[in-house]
Amino acid sequence: MYGEWLFTAFLLVFGKINCHRIIKDKCATDVANKVANLITEIRSECTLTPPDDLDFRPSDCGDLKKAEHKSGVYKIYPDRTSSFQVFCDMENYEGGWTVIQKRTNGYVGFYRDWEAYKDGFGDLQTDFWLGNKYLNKLTEQGYYILRIDMWDFAKNQKYAIYEKFIVNNERSGYKLEVAGYVGNAGDALSYHNGYRFSTKDKDSTSRKCATKCNGGWWYRGCHYANLNGNYLKGTHRTSGEGINWKPWKGYYYSLKATRMMIRRA
Incomplete structure (x- = not known):
């Protein structure tokens, strides 16, 4: 049934064929309405939503984990009023993680x-x-x-956990507060503790690190971690421009994939 209506809509829009030639007892408005309803159905299947309970407004993925939801995109309400969408990881490391950064292929x-x-x-x-x-x-x-997970091009994986992670407001320059490292990747992010976020058009460093390192990050002078740098596919010639994690791979190796996610302590 879905295929029939999609095909009809395609002919109507792109082939400019009169509706009555395709379906004698249907008008163009009827076809358009059915296509619109179908699109709504497809979208609802692609985006997961919490239960139909107006009082249930999850503040993060941890709340959704308690309600036994699976991994996917959800709407959350950190301040109980305004909302935004996030991807919740409910499978790895006991779940309840709100993913805040992910890199896999360099297309973005x-x-x-x-x-x-x-x-x-x-x-x-x-x-x-x-x-x-x-x-x-x-x-x-x-x-x-x-929690930061990272992979190189030889399929090796390392991780770094920080028991405290805070991003302050825009007035502070989204200043980073991070502490309490645990993991096997080496502690790179503590070097950036207390520093403002920098981008190519608003750089808080004297060395213009965002431009030099091709990313947006809590640059210092310039970095031990550069997870938003260029996607350079392994070994590269220029120091510090790739997806670098200094304690593990140094400044001349760009990682294959990274994932940053947070959960209530």
Whole structure:
């Protein structure tokens, strides 16, 4: 049935064929309405939603985990009023994780301006940056744990956990507060503790690190971690321009994939 209506709609729109020649007892308005309803059905299947309970407004993926939801895109309400969509990882490491950054293939460029990093960009199902204003909304609720997973092109995996992760408001320059490292990747992010976020058009460093390192990050002078740098596929010639994690692979190796996600402590 779906295929019939989609085919009819295609002919109507692109072939400019009169509706009465295709379905004698149906008008163009009827066809258009059915196609619109079908699109709504498809979208509802692609985006997961919480139960039909107006009082249930999850503040993060941890709340959805308690309600036994599976991994997917959900709408959350950190301040109980306004909302935004996030990807929830309910499968790895006991679940309940709100994914804030993901890189897998280089199709999404991360060398962007302040507003892009503020609002977020990319596709929540694949590669993206959630958005600094949303990181602030989430982490101002209380203490959050940050987990970073990273992979090289030889399929080796390392991780870094920080038992405290806070992104302050825009007035502070989205200043980073991070502490309590545990993991096997080496502690790179503590080097950036207390520093403001920088982008190519709003750089808080004297060395113009965002431009030099081709990304947006809490640059210092310039970095030990550069997870939003260029996607350079392994070994590269220029120091510090790739997806680098200094303690593990140094400044001349760009990682294949990264994932940053947070959960209440």
